[in-house]
Amino acid sequence: MALRFYNTLTQELQDFRPLEDGKVRMYTCGPTVYNFVHIGNFRTFTFQDILRRWLQYRGYHLNHVMNVTDVDDKIIANAAREQKSLEEYTSVYTKAFFEDAATLRLQQPEHVAPATKHIPAMIDSIERLVAKGYTYTNDGSTYYRISAFPDYGKLSHNDFSGIRSGARVDMDEYDKADARDFVLWKARKGNEPFWETPFGEGRPGWHIECSAMAMSYLGETLDIHAGGVDLIFPHHENEIAQSEAITGKPFARFWLHAEHLHIESQKMSKSLGNFYTLRDLLGMGFHPESIRYLLASVPYRKKLNFTFEGLKMAAKSIERLRDFELRLTSTRLPPGRGEAIAARSQEAIRSFEEGMDNDLNTAEALAAIFEYVRAMNSEINEGRFKEENRWDAARVLEIFDLIFDVLKPSDIALTAQVNGKGESVSLTDAEVESYIEERSAAKKSRDFARADEIRAQLQERGITLEDTKDGVRWKRK
RNA sequence: GGCGCGGUAGCCAAGUGGUAAGGCAGAGGUCUGCAAAACCUUUAUUCGGCGGUUCGAUCCCGCCCCGCGCCUCCA
Known part of the structure; x- marks a missing residue:
């Protein structure tokens, strides 16, 4: 069966084929660094x-762009409170984000696009929307008029036809002509950061950055656009409205959305006290691989x-796989290659x-x-697993780990062995080996008490x- | 109210119109000086409830109950 994804746009599972053979243009919504x-x-x-990783495994050449939202209301407010420039403020969290991502072994996208570095592209996009008549201004801000875009709602499957701005809405009384209209460019307020544009001083609305940056890196139509379910509406809906109004072409062919995570069956929230960062969890002694495994093991739409x-x-599941990996290299095996086992290994890869x-x-x-x-x-126990089957099994684990990437222990896991007083109690390999020798000697002389004590x-x-x-x-826990 | 997602063993979680993958935990056993690891056996006569379609439904349809998300910023 071919590679297939559930497409939010069509609400069905669809075979995946990129627009251009062998190449995938992908855009994902990244963090807001506040x-x-x-x-x-x-x-x-x-x-x-x-x-x-799976697209790459399937042989596609990836061009993946991820944005970093480094200007928005919260950022501006926080930066002002700390009397820092936007840049000073966001650089701390941008850096932290990529450190955390690396800890979780997340691959870097081909392009990371901070919003503030792409203002000209946004201005260009807005100008095109203005020229095509999709906008109006009010109090110096520029808005997108959704009634001008008949397809509005096709991603979130909402029908907005009944709530279009009509005679009942008096534009003079409202910021926006229609409750659903959204801002493309926000007028400058006081001392807030701003950029000069043909449509006034101000800063970009949230949605325009993704349309502008996605198209400037990847062209008018993306193969995949992905994010969290909460972005379906209004963010992704608005991206479609902006982009397709500009180009007249489909903005993205496949829309993939990940479901949310709950903590102990509850929504994560600061008031419930169940709001965790990666750093919190590492501080509690959990290993990055365990966290990665848990996050990856539940299918993304659930x-x-x-x-x-x-x-x-x-952690136990990973340990089981690592034990098997260790057994592959540490067990003496009969010579040759069991053909049935080679075939079974291929079957495992296929599954x-x-x-x-x-x-x-x-x-x-x-x-x-x-x-x-x-x-x-079982085959090893029965002696049917032969010397050369090691490579068959190693290949299976290798492919698994190409995607899951949890078998190699993190450096943190190796070094963070601390006792109750916070002192490191880690042993070097040589120290461990010498204890093992001492224990072996004790066992030989049948001094099991001493042997067990060392163990x-x-x-x-x-x-x-x-x-x-x-x-x-031996292995480290 | 509108749109959408989900309810499968103690926990996590696949799945198919023909009678339930896998992981963790539990129980018993094999191996071992003892452990550990590994293996074997075992753990849902049953898939939220009630109807319907069908020779047959956990999987299709309807209704109901429960949980959740979006509809305002949010991964």
Whole structure:
């Protein structure tokens, strides 16, 4: 089956083909940098990362643009309060965002586009809308008249035909001619930051940045536009209204939207005290891979209930895969290559691909991997898994990790072993090895008490020992 | 009120018109000096409720109940 996505625009699953063979033009809505972004935001960004990786795995050359909203009401207000320039204020959170993204192993888009660096493109877009008669001004601000765009509502599937501005609305009494109209350019107020334009001093409305930047980087029609469900209306609806009014062409062919994340079954909110940033969670001792796994393992169109129990489960799931990976390299195997196992490995890859092709059904894809791991563990126990099958299995894990990217422990995980007093209790590999030698000697002389004592001490310091037929194996927790 | 999403085992979560993937947790067993890891067995006669269509529905239709989102800034 071909790669297919659920398209919000058509409300159905559609086979994905880009406009141009082999190339995908993708635009995603990035962060508004007025604060540290929270874990719910990262659910969406993780979805976008999985999408990126899968498109690349499927052989597409990606051109992905992500905007950074670095000018809006909140930013201006916060910056003013801290008596900082916009730039000073937003650079802190922009930097933090990309650090967090890297911690979660999110790939960098090909282009990151801060709004304030693209004002001329926005001005150009607005001028074109003005020329085509889609706008009106009021108090120095320029508005988009949605009644001029008959398709308005096609993305969110709302019917606005009944609430068009009519005789009842007196324009003199309202900022906007129609409640649904939105601002393209906001008139300068007081000491707020502003830019000079043919239609007055001011700053851009929120929606215009995405239309202008998307089209200037990617052309008039995008293959994919993605974001969180809350952006469907009005943000994405307005982007369509702006862009298609300018070009007369479809703005984006596939609209993909990630569902929201809840915390312990509740909406995340500051008043409930369940508002977490990535940094909060890392501070509680959770590993980035666990967070990434949890965010990625629930298919993106399903609400994700983020719980601490879920994070622990994620960590255990990763551990199971890592144990299998370790077993592949540390077990002595009979020579040769089991053909049935080679074939089973191919089958696992096919199932994994099928799950991912199915609108990025990560739960289905994961099931393929776990079923495979169980089967292979069995084959190893039975002696049918041969020396050269290592490469077959390694390939399966490699493909899995190309997308999920959770097998390699984070540096943080390696170094952040601290005891209750906050002191580092990490051991070097050499130290661990020497303890293992001491324990082996104790075992040889049947001093099991001493051997168990060493094992327990290592366990306390995050080192787990496993006695196997092929010697002692150890891993860090 | 309008538009939309969802309710599957203790938790997370796939799925199909023909009778329920996977992960975590639990129970029993094999292996082990003991553990750990791994494997085996086991854990929903049942998929929110009630009707309907059908030879047959968790999956299709209708109604109802519950949870949630958007309709104003929001991933």
